Amino acid sequence: MLAEIRIEGLGVITKSSAQFHSGLTVLTGETGAGKTMVLTGLHLLSGARADAGRVRLGVERAVVEGRFSTDDVTPAALAQVEEVLESTGATRDEDDTIIAARTVNADGRSRAHLGGRSVPAAALSAFTDPLLTVHGQNDQLRLLRLDEQRRALDQFASDTVGPLLAKYADLRRQWLEARTELVERTSHSRELALEADRLQHALNEIDAVAPEPGEDTTIAAEVRRLGDLDSLREAASTAHAALAGASGEFTSGTTDSDGALDLLGTARSRLESCDDPALAALVPRFDDVIAVVMDLNSDIGGYLAGLPSDPNALENLLNRQAQLKLLTRKYAADIDGVLAWAEQSRQRLAKIDVSSEALTELAARVDELADKLEVAAKKLTAARVKAAAKLAKAVSAELAGLAMGKAALEVIVREVPAAADDSAPLRIGGRELHAGSHGVDEVEFRLSAHSGAQSLPINKSASGGELSRVMLALEVVLAGSEHGTTMVFDEVDAGVGGRAAVEIARRLAKLAQTHQVIVVTHLPQVAAFADTHLVVDKSENGKGVINSGVRSLSSDERVAELARMLAGLGDTETGRAHAEELLATARAARVG
Numbered sequence: 063m064l065a066e067i068r069i070e071g072l073g074v075i076t077k078s079s080a081q082f083h084s085g086l087t088v089l090t091g092e093t094g095a096g097k098t099m100v101l102t103g104l105h106l107l108s109g110a111r112a113d114a115g116r117v118r119l120g121v122e123r124a125v126v127e128g129r130f131s132t133d134d135v136t137p138a139a140l141a142q143v144e145e146v147l148e149s150t151g152a153t154r155d156e157d158d159t160i161i162a163a164r165t166v167n168a169d170g171r172s173r174a175h176l177g178g179r180s181v182p183a184a185a186l187s188a189f190t191d192p193l194l195t196v197h198g199q200n201d202q203l204r205l206l207r208l209d210e211q212r213r214a215l216d217q218f219a220s221d222t223v224g225p226l227l228a229k230y231a232d233l234r235r236q237w238l239e240a241r242t243e244l245v246e247r248t249s250h251s252r253e254l255a256l257e258a259d260r261l262q263h264a265l266n267e268i269d270a271v272a273p274e275p276g277e278d279t280t281i282a283a284e285v286r287r288l289g290d291l292d293s294l295r296e297a298a299s300t301a302h303a304a305l306a307g308a309s310g311e312f313t314s315g316t317t318d319s320d321g322a323l324d325l326l327g328t329a330r331s332r333l334e335s336c337d338d339p340a341l342a343a344l345v346p347r348f349d350d351v352i353a354v355v356m357d358l359n360s361d362i363g364g365y366l367a368g369l370p371s372d373p374n375a376l377e378n379l380l381n382r383q384a385q386l387k388l389l390t391r392k393y394a395a396d397i398d399g400v401l402a403w404a405e406q407s408r409q410r411l412a413k414i415d416v417s418s419e420a421l422t423e424l425a426a427r428v429d430e431l432a433d434k435l436e437v438a439a440k441k442l443t444a445a446r447v448k449a450a451a452k453l454a455k456a457v458s459a460e461l462a463g464l465a466m467g468k469a470a471l472e473v474i475v476r477e478v479p480a481a482a483d484d485s486a487p488l489r490i491g492g493r494e495l496h497a498g499s500h501g502v503d504e505v506e507f508r509l510s511a512h513s514g515a516q517s518l519p520i521n522k523s524a525s526g527g528e529l530s531r532v533m534l535a536l537e538v539v540l541a542g543s544e545h546g547t548t549m550v551f552d553e554v555d556a557g558v559g560g561r562a563a564v565e566i567a568r569r570l571a572k573l574a575q576t577h578q579v580i581v582v583t584h585l586p587q588v589a590a591f592a593d594t595h596l597v598v599d600k601s602e603n604g605k606g607v608i609n610s611g612v613r614s615l616s617s618d619e620r621v622a623e624l625a626r627m628l629a630g631l632g633d634t635e636t637g638r639a640h641a642e643e644l645l646a647t648a649r650a651a652r653v654g
Contacts, residue, residue, distance in 0.1 A: 066079065066081045067103060068125075069099065069124075075610045076118065083593065086593050098582075107164055109186040125166075131160075133158075147189075152177025152181065164183070197533060197549065223446060227500065231499065231500075237434075241486060244428050258414050264393065301362055305321050306321045330349070432488065432489070464531040468513055474508060477495050479493065479495060520532060534551065535569070538573050549578070563587035567587050570588065570591065598611070620641075
């Protein structure tokens with residue numbers, strides 16, 4: 063929910079802040095005091111487009127900052143919030159709340175921040191979407207869109223429609239993929255056949271060489287080593303002779319000479335034959351040196367034994383290297399890339415089989431998926447039709463108490479015929495229908511103003527005030543399916559009064575049992591039902607400059623504000639008596 067908002071330099075508000083609580087909060091004040099700026103601030107926090115004209119004259123920028131709590135939101139909403147926080151690097155505050163901010167400069171440029179990080183305005187929209195719904199006077203227009211009307215119906219029947227819609231969407235995805243593949247194979251069979259020939263020829267060429275992973279790198283290193291074979295053999299042989307003597311196995315010299323091992327052995331024997339203890343004590347050290355030299359001699363001998371003796375070894379490697387280079391010139395930068403390309407080509411080749419058997423098998427799969435999709439679409443339509451009657455009845459009952467007692471809402475679910483240029487029509491019951499991402503239906507809300515009146519689309523039959531009440535009635539009905547969302551209503555009570563105003567207040571109070579509800583109102587009947595009452599005050603500095611601020615009212619101040627709202631009675635005994643009576647009536651109505 064929205065815990066706090068701070069506004070600076072926006073419209074008539076110089077600098078102000080307000081804290082919000084659960085339940086029903088009303089925002090009142092005289093005309094022109096700045097109530098609209100509070101709503102504008104919430105729109106900005108929702109990622110709406112920034113308007114430099116809203117920046118207070120004489121200041122460089124307007125700042126709106128909101129603090130949000132996620133303690134009471136649904137698991138789905140919390141998951142969406144956490145996803146946005148993770149993707150943007152935003153963090154929660156010490157009290158686990160999240161701060162969102164929007165700055166609008168006088169030149170029109172704006173910046174958005176979330177959890178201490180600079181983010182795009184779209185990120186604010188994604189963050190507030192599951193937390194905050196603003197029903198301003200212009201926001202009512204969203205209810206006129208057919209997609210919003212379908213969304214409302216699906217939300218109302220989420221338990222039944224949700225699983226059916228998910229199954230339909232999965233089958234539709236499979237059907238479209240298979241259908242697209244069939245169309246591609248059939249209409250481009252010649253091109254695909256040529257592509258298959260090219261791929262097969264390339265794969266045959268690669269398979270004939272049969273390269274191993276990393277083989278080009280290994281061979282290059284071996285070629286470099288064999289290119290220096292003579293010098294390597296000479297160096298190793300000379301070292302071996304120096305250690306073991308010229309008569310060693312790997313030497314080719316003709317002159318016998320003692321090696322290091324012979325000389326060390328002779329030296330050890332001479333010392334060992336002496337009776338001098340000092341010389342005898344050096345014998346073990348000779349043993350250590352002789353052991354090291356023997357190990358070194360053995361390693362060099364192994365190296366010499368491992369050198370290729372085949373005079374054609376280098377030539378064979380060069381030929382193999384040439385084969386590998388031919389592949390890397392055609393298909394990839396190295397052999398590992400060639401092998402990866404070959405694997406991708408085999409997968410592609412498997413998909414472009416244009417043989418009659420393959421096409422027949424794929425066509426059968428498309429038909430099978432179409433049959434399953436038809437069944438899923440029918441079930442989805444049937445569930446919506448059943449839910450539509452229940453939604454219409456529930457909303458009509460709510461409208462009866464909102465000064466629209468003779469009005470009735472009708473929810474129409476109808477199939478959408480496929481257009482002439484529809485790329486993927488679905489045949490259901492002998493008709494070609496448009497298989498959209500949300501089914502084959504469209505949903506339309508129609509309103510009859512009174513009994514016997516013609517039912518018309520709500521954009522043709524409802525005035526602005528009636529449309530706002532239809533939206534309120536709909537939100538009350540849908541309230542059970544979503545908990546924790548903050549709902550903001552701007553003058554939802556426009557154009558009504560008396561008993562109808564009380565009924566609107568009742569429904570807002572009912573909605574506030576499961577949601578945080580914030581209402582901008584001019585009606586004292588609505589304000590009397592509030593759990594928290596905020597007022598926007600305005601003052602003039604004597605030079606024609608108006609400043610406004612938001613403050614929370616105490617019990618006594620609330621009575622005075624209600625008295626003002628009651629036909630401008632002001633702080634008189636009569637006005638206060640009327641206000642106290644109104645508060646008592648509201649308390650009794652809420653208890654009842």
